[in-house]
Amino acid sequence: MKNKILLGISFSLAIATSIYLYTYKEHRDISSETPDYVVAISGLEKEFSSNGSLAYAKYQDKTIEMTGQITAIDAVNKGIVLNDKVFATFKDSLPKSIANDKILNIKGRFLGYDELLGEFKIDQCSVTY
Template identity: 40%
Template sequence: MKKKVSIGILVLLLFLVATYLYVYKEHRDIATEKESYAVDVKTLFDAYQNNETDADAKYLNKTIVVSGEVSLLNPETHSVVLNQKLFAVFTDTLPSEVTIKSNVKIKGRLIGYDSLLEQLKMDQCIILN
């Protein structure tokens, strides 16, 4: 009887440790991750226009580098819009050299495509150039 109780407690303890490690795992550090893809905004947008399901399978929740022209800049929310098609939120304040009409290369995580607004969305972005 003591052996069954001991084994039960051990199994419960292992389950609790595994659950804790799964729930409290480290967050991704997009800035240090190697990118999966490097594309321009037009290529990425066209991929979503042609087949959203395939594009999601390829790009969604991946670290990517995207290049494009800044069409909207909001320093208060640390965000930019590239080529009027990609909304990117940055982890830190935007550098002063990022201005409207400047060409930039950003690295971040693609979090989705808004088909209603026809806009791609990225977060945890950093400027590479």
């Protein structure tokens, strides 16, 4: 009888520990990751226009790096728009070197494509030099 109780407690502790570790796992630091893909904005557009579901599977939640011209700045949401196609938000604050029409190389986590606005969404961005 004691063995069954001990086994039950051990099993319950193992399950509780697994749930805790899964729930409170360490967050990703996108700025220190090596990009999974280095893509051109035009290449991203082509992939999504030819086969959107395959492109989503390829890029979803991956770290990507791209270069583009800043076409809009959203200081309230800590974001920028590159080539009128990519909306990128920064984790902490906008870098001081941000200015309209400047060419910028960024790295961030790909979130998806907003069909309503026709924009790709990237978050946790950092400027790469």
